[in-house]
Amino acid sequence: MLNGERLIERPLRWGMVGGGRTGQVGYKHRSGALRDGTYRLVCGAFDLDAERGRDFGVKLGVEANRCYATYQELIAGEARREDGVEVVSIATPNFTHYEITKACLEAGLHVICEKPLFFTVAECEEIEKLAAEKGLIVGVTYGFTGHPLVHQMAAMVKKGMLGDIRIVDMQYTHGFNSGDDVGAGEAVKWRTNPKTAGPTFVLGDIGTHLYYLSEIVLPHMKIDKLLCDRKAFIPTRAPLEDHATVLMHYDNGARGRLWVSSVNAGNMGSQRYRFVGSKASVEWSDSHPDQLIYEVQGEPNRTLHHGMPYLEEESLAADRMGALHTEGLGDSWSNIYLWIAQAIDAKNRGDEAFLKTHHYPGIKAGTEGVRWLENCVRSADAGSAWVAFK
Ligand code: NAD
Structure with a gap:
């Protein structure tokens, strides 16, 4: 049974692209990720409308100078910091998933992306290869499978x-x-x-x-x-x-x-x-x-x-x-985010043995x-x- 005890050494520095104030799925990501102290939301390019995105990010508790207008600015801005973001969730329309995932991986960031992952299997296979070369995790938010x-x-x-x-x-x-x-x-x-x-x-x-x-x-x-x-x-x-x-x-x-x-x-x-x-x-x-x-x-x-x-x-x-008390979609998303956090943590530690048996929705599931x-x-x-x- 899960009780909120942190299952990885320290919280991951986490950012979001998309999932802004008007976005449908953004809150599911945040409620899933922020539940167990495994992620800390440090930055975002939350919205196509940069001003609305900044205002929203600040109200989520993100520092104003880490609420970026675009994902490109987020990657560049965070790369300049010692305490820059480590993992980025992508909660934007489907056609942007591939380019944002690729840019994040090239910048050395783990990725958690929405489904459907990309448009083609060829794109998925290219990204799988890139992630393997970089030693990074790509998680996919099939949010119902944490039940x-x-x-x-x-x-x-x-x-x-x-x-x-x-x-x-x-x-x-x-x-x-x-x-x-x-x-x-x-x-x-x-x-x-x-x-x-x-x-x-x-x-x-x-x-x-x-x-x-x-x-x-x-x-x-x-x-x-x-x-x-x-x-x-x-x-x-x-x-x-x-x-x-x-x-x-x-x-x-x-x-x-x-x-x-x-x-x-x-x-x-x-x-x-x-x-x-x-x-x-x-x-x-x-x-x-x-x-x-x-x-x-x-x-x-x-x-x-x-x-x-x-x-x-x-x-x-x-x-x-626990039995008798209702569990729901929020709990399922928390599990998905927790399992992906454990995968990222293991990857960071070079613990391939853990990754072999650990279950989480990763790049293969997306593909x-x-x-x-x-x-x-x-x-x-x-x-x-x-x-x-x-
Ligand atoms: P939406 O249109 O409601 O919201 C998209 C959000 O992304 C908005 O905040 C928008 O401003 C922002 N955005 C768009 N382009 C951007 C960019 N280039 N940079 C930064 N922000 C940008 O869409 P939605 O319904 O939330 O869907 C988003 C993704 O999530 C889709 O891929 C969809 O398939 C997926 N989704 C998954 C689930 C699930 O259960 N896993 C549920 C709903 C949606």
């Missing part, structure tokens, strides 16, 4: 409690884009333009969360082939999609079905996962992250609760609040998300044909 019961599902699959996995069923949907985009805010505008969003809208925006979580629960299974059907119900969003279905065949014979949509009008259910094995199934939703439905064929169904001693060690190790997107687009563009996964 303790996600790791319970993974441990149960690993122990064989479900039997052979046969069916994977995942859904991440909402209805916030059911209407057209007339008068839409910045976050919708950049998400629906391929120049700023990349090759996908909802597949990258929410589908990559499903895919990464399934990789954690089913690390032994790889996709052989997939079929993606995508559509823009609001035509101005084409060629990007606001709705998609993906069918997947896995190398163990399992079948997968994934649905992402931002036009599921009225839906507030968000994410749902069901992993079906030859003996039993587990089902989990981020709407009720404290509960895991465990159904064994021929037995009464069970609801497992977070923090209970009957859970697997991997799940209890990620618990913060695999982009690889899955590339395959989805290839299938959709071929008229929703089955394509071999590559």
